[in-house]
Amino acid sequence: KTCIVCLGELLIDFVPEVNGQALADVTGFQRAAGGAPANVAAAVAKLGGDARFIGKIGRDPFGDFLVRTLNEVGVHTAVVQTDEAKTGLAFVSLRADGERDFLFFRDPAADMLLRADEVQAQWLEDAAVYHFGSVSLITEPCRTATLDAARRARDFGALVSYDPNVRLALWPSADAARAEILAQLPLADLVKVSEEEIEFLLGVDATTGAQQLLQRGPKVIIITLGPEGCRVVTARQDVVIPGTPVAAVDTTGAGDSFVGGMLYQLVALGATPANIVDALAEAGAAEQVFAFANRVGAITTTRRGAIPALPTLAEVQG
Ligand code: ATP
Incomplete structure (x- = not known):
């Protein structure tokens, strides 16, 4: 199996034409395709991998x-279109003080209405990897759809990947976010987090946090370190894979493209939940997977936007 199946939100980000x-x-915004799981699928497809995105959108021009x-970057879309709600919108600005302002139009948005019975078995049965995030865990029915699909994909033998990607502005409270994000850890084989997310979720530093996360069920914890690269922790190893130095101009989508690069390499490695x-403990394997993922993330920061910034395989290898 080679297919990397990503399920979750697909929405329009409206980003200012000028920052600050x-x-x-x-006064002026540009539209951009958004949604972390969709970005991950796009990253895999841009590299030449086999990617499917499952989600729900409005029957509207967006x-x-x-x-x-x-489709233009090569993602196979398994997308339900509905008249019940419109495609979700998020207006985002980067203020002069570095803080981000958000305004969401999700009352509800179509992605939130994905139901478990709409996710077809044929979209999951060929999955080498099933990847999900936490935005689709915030409300029902998409929460149950996300978790049910994870269990079904796992039963078909897929490796389950989870990027909590904490977006507090979308949750009713920080406590609700923490509880739900932690509750779903046992479903995952691989979890990608930042140091800030470990601190938020567990209130401890990254070293202690990685061990605590492993105790909750996942087999591989990947901690992203921005320009420093990433740290990979399993029962057999704890290594830092240094980042690739670049002149970053826009870090939007770096985490998602990193995940796409990582999953692309894990499929190439023939990784399964059992092995x-x-x-990853074989000589050179962790470096092969995560130095590649670091390069994918790094290149993404050198260009504006998320999907438009994604690199091809030739660019990553060049
Ligand atoms: P998000 O995109 O949600 O902020 P994240 O916190 O996981 O996700 P980062 O740690 O900023 O994202 O970036 C993910 C990966 O991209 C890093 O692990 C690294 O490999 C690469 N990367 C990010 N920023 C840089 C940078 N300035 N220079 C080089 N590589 C970078």
């Missing part, structure tokens, strides 16, 4: 734009 203003002051954008810990 509060949202109330921005939904059509999103499907077209994913992943031993496969």
Whole structure:
């Protein structure tokens, strides 16, 4: 099996034409395809991998734009279109003080209405990897759809990958976010987090946190370190894989493209839930997977946007 199946939100991000203003002051916005799991699928496809995105959009022009954008980079879309709600929108600005302003139009958005019975078995049965995040865990019915699909993909033999990607502005409270994100750890073989997310979720440093995360069920914890690269912790290893120095201009999508590069390499390595810990402990294997993922993330920061910034395999190897 080679297919990397990503399920979750697919939405439009409206980003300011110029940075440095509060949202109330921005006059011009550009549309960009958004949604972390969709970005991961796009990253895999751009590298030449076999990627499928499962989600729900409105039967509206923005939904059509999103499907077209994913198809153009080679993602196979398994997307349900609905009249019940419109495609989700998020307006985002980067203020002069470095803080981000968000305004979400999700009352509800179509992605939140994905139901478990809409996720077809044929979309999951050929999955080498099933990847999900936490935005689709915030409300029902998409929460149950996300978790049910994870269990079904796991039963078909897929490696389950989880990037909690904490977006507190979307949750009713920080406590609700923490509880739900932690509750789903046992479903995952691989979990990718940042140091800040470990601190938020567990209130401890990265070293202690990685061990605590392993005790909750996942076999591989990947801690992203920005320009420093990443740290990989399993029962057999704890290594830092140094990042690739670049002149970063926009870090949007770096975490998602890193995950895409990592999953692409794990499939190439033939990783399965049963063998992943031993496969990564083989000489050179962790470097092969994670130095590649670091390069994918690094290149993404050198260009604006998320999907438009994704590298091809030739660029990563060049
Ligand atoms: P998010 O995109 O949600 O912020 P994240 O916190 O996981 O996710 P980062 O740690 O910023 O994202 O980046 C992910 C990966 O991309 C890093 O592990 C690294 O490999 C690469 N990367 C990010 N920023 C840089 C940079 N300035 N220079 C080189 N590589 C980078």
